[in-house]
Amino acid sequence: MNQISLMNLFRKVPLSNIRVFELAGRTLSFAEATRELNLSLSAVSHSIHKLEEMVDLRLFRRSTREVKLTHEGALLLEHIQRGMEEMQRGFAMVTGSEPRRCVCIRRRVSRRNGCCRGSRAS
Secondary structure: OOHHHHHHHHHHOOHHHHHHHHHHHHHOOHHHHHHHHOOOHHHHHHHHHHHHHHHOOOOEEEOOOOEEEOHHHHHHHHHHHHHHHHHHHHHHHHOOOOOOOOOOOOOOOOHHHOOOOOOOOO
16 A cells, blocks of 8 residues: 555544544453443444555454453554553643643743753753
């Protein structure tokens, strides 16, 4: 699959399906995903199935007693979790839940704006 096809695929995958996949993959439980996301088991199963169809891969191995990630599913989950952690950090930064880091990019910085206070810009 070329880069353009991958970008088109990524743009078409609903974030809700990614969220369901992440939770089901992290907990290895469709039932837990239903409880946490307040969805029916049918909705969770449908969401996972739709994602599997879009990427043309099996992401889970299902049996009557358990759910396991396939190799591809585990790899995708790892990357999705990193992306979700970055989004959480971004939301925390813009909502003031995390201390803001100041990056000074000019040689001379006005100390009135609060940026780089107490440090010398070089």
